[in-house]
Amino acid sequence: xxxxxxxxxxxxxxxxxxxxxxxxxxxxxxxxxxxxxxxxxxxxxxxxxxxxxxxxxxxxxxxxxxxxxxxxxxxxxxxxxxxxxxxxxxxxxxxxxxxxxxxxxxxxxxxxxxxxxxxxxxxx
Amino acid sequence: xxxxxxxxxxxxxxxxxxxxxxxxxxxxxxxxxxxxxxxxxxxxxxxxxxxxxxxxxxxxxxxxxxxxxxxxxxxxxxxxxxxxxxxxxxxxxxxxxxxxxxxxxxxxxxxxxxxxxxxxxxxx
DNA sequence: ATTTAAAAGCGACTATGTCGCATTATTAGG
DNA sequence: CCTAATAATGCGACATAGTCGCTTTTAAAT
Numbered sequence: 001x002x003x004x005x006x007x008x009x010x011x012x013x014x015x016x017x018x019x020x021x022x023x024x025x026x027x028x029x030x031x032x033x034x035x036x037x038x039x040x041x042x043x044x045x046x047x048x049x050x051x052x053x054x055x056x057x058x059x060x061x062x063x064x065x066x067x068x069x070x071x072x073x074x075x076x077x078x079x080x081x082x083x084x085x086x087x088x089x090x091x092x093x094x095x096x097x098x099x100x101x102x103x104x105x106x107x108x109x110x111x112x113x114x115x116x117x118x119x120x121x122x123x124x
Numbered sequence: 125x126x127x128x129x130x131x132x133x134x135x136x137x138x139x140x141x142x143x144x145x146x147x148x149x150x151x152x153x154x155x156x157x158x159x160x161x162x163x164x165x166x167x168x169x170x171x172x173x174x175x176x177x178x179x180x181x182x183x184x185x186x187x188x189x190x191x192x193x194x195x196x197x198x199x200x201x202x203x204x205x206x207x208x209x210x211x212x213x214x215x216x217x218x219x220x221x222x223x224x225x226x227x228x229x230x231x232x233x234x235x236x237x238x239x240x241x242x243x244x245x246x247x248x
Numbered sequence: 249a250t251t252t253a254a255a256a257g258c259g260a261c262t263a264t265g266t267c268g269c270a271t272t273a274t275t276a277g278g
Numbered sequence: 279c280c281t282a283a284t285a286a287t288g289c290g291a292c293a294t295a296g297t298c299g300c301t302t303t304t305a306a307a308t
Contacts, residue, residue, distance in 0.1 A: 004274050004285055025264080037288050042265065044286090060237055062186035062295080063264070082225055087234070097225055099238070101206055104219070106245035110211070113184055114223070114238040121230035128254055128305050149295080161257050166296065168255090186264080187295070249308100256303070264295085272287070278280090 003047070008036050012044050013053070022057055022067035022083065022092040057092060059085045060117050065092045080112045086120035093120070127175070132160050136168050137177070146181055146191035146207065146216040181216060183209045184241050189216045204236045210244035217244070 015031045016023050023031075025041050045066045048054040057065045067083075082095040092115070099114050139155045140147050147155075149165050160168075169190050172178040181189045191207075206219040216239070223238050 001285080002275090006274075006286065008287075038264095039266075039289080040287050047286095058182060058184050058186055058239075060182050060235065062182055062188070064186070082227070084227070084231060095227060097227065100224065101221055101240070103206070103208070103221065103240065104245065106248060107208060107240075108243045108248050109240045110242040111184065112238075112240055114236075115182075116225070116227065116231075116233045116236055118234040119232040121228065124230060124232050125254080126306090130255065130305075132256070162295090163258080163297075164256050171255095251308080252306095254303105254305080257301085259300095260298085262295100262297080265293090267292080268290095270287105270289090272285105274283105274285075276281100276283085278282100 003051070007034065008040060009044055009048075011036065012041060013048070016054070016066065016068060022065035022094065024063050024065050028066075057083050057115060058113050059083075059092055059115050061085075067092070067094050070094070081114075083115045084120060085115055085117045086123055087117060088119055088123035091120070127171070131158065132164060133168055133172075135160065136165060137172070140178070140190065140192060146189035146218065148187050148189050152190075181207050181239060182237050183207075183216055183239050185209075191216070191218055194218070205238075207239045208244060209239055209241045210247055211241060212243055212247035215244070 011032050011034055012028060015028050019027075019031065025038065025045065028041055028045075029036065029038065045054060045056075045064075049056050049066070052069055054066045055069050057067060059065055065083075080099045082097045082099060083092055084095050085092045095116075099112055103109060135156050135158055136152060139152050143151075143155065149162065149169065152165055152169075153160065153162065169178060169180075169188075173180050173190070176193055178190045179193050181191060183189055189207075204223045206221045206223060207216055208219050209216045219240075223236055227233060
């Protein structure tokens with residue numbers, strides 16, 4: 001199961017990198033220059049998540065957004081920072097703030113999904 | 125726009141109360157004794173949210189879960205506590221832990237959606 | 249009883265995301 | 279450089295979640 005380099009992967013990653021914020025599949029499809037199948041985009045994105053290149057955030061609209069991992073290694077890839085979804089410009093960005101929590105004994109946390117919704121700096 | 129009491133409303137609220145945890149539309153439809161249309165269930169749930177009776181949580185499956193509000197008045201109904209979604213028993217519960225965060229200047233937060241995913245106490 | 253408007257039912261519709269299968273293309277090995 | 283293996287893509291179909299418009303029903307005020 002070794003990964004191969006394909007134009008599709010490069011195009012997807014380039015779009016997300018250029019955007020500088022989390023993107024949904026449809027946003028990526030809209031921004032990308034070449035024509036890529038929807039299912040393929042999802043597969044590429046999920047593979048990037050497995051590889052620790054991207055992380056997935058579920059916003060309040062129930063959609064999946066994918067953001068670049070910044071300094072996440074494979075072993076310690078819990079993306080425990082807040083995300084901010086602006087209701088005006090519709091963008092979802094990673095905030096530097098870490099999520100701190102303590103959970104009751106016996107619970108085993110595998111994933112953290114924290115999204116703040118409101119109006120971002122630019123739009124207010 | 126005054127609210128009316130209907131069997132549907134009572135049935136929905138009773139199911140959620142009895143469950144003691146957040147529920148999705150399909151779970152409610154499955155547990156409920158009378159036959160209620162899907163769209164109606166959503167409308168009832170959203171009305172309860174407007175009235176501050178329930179609050180809505182988006183889990184990692186992208187689905188909406190509705191949980192009873194505990195001590196939330198209408199003016200201060202930010203549900204800034206963590207939620208825990210168990211991947212084994214599939215339930216979503218409210219944790220007592222409050223969400224604490226500080227956001228960069230200029231951002232205006234309207235809603236908080238924090239969900240931890242993993243294995244709950246009972247299932248581990 | 250009558251009225252009125254909120255609530256429910258019904259059907260249709262729009263995503264979003266996934267899956268299976270056939271086809272294409274990357275990459276390693278000779 | 280050619281070939282084989284298999285990862286990646288395209289395509290179609292599908293499942294599910296949630297919404298909307300319109301008609302009908304029903305709660306509740308007068």
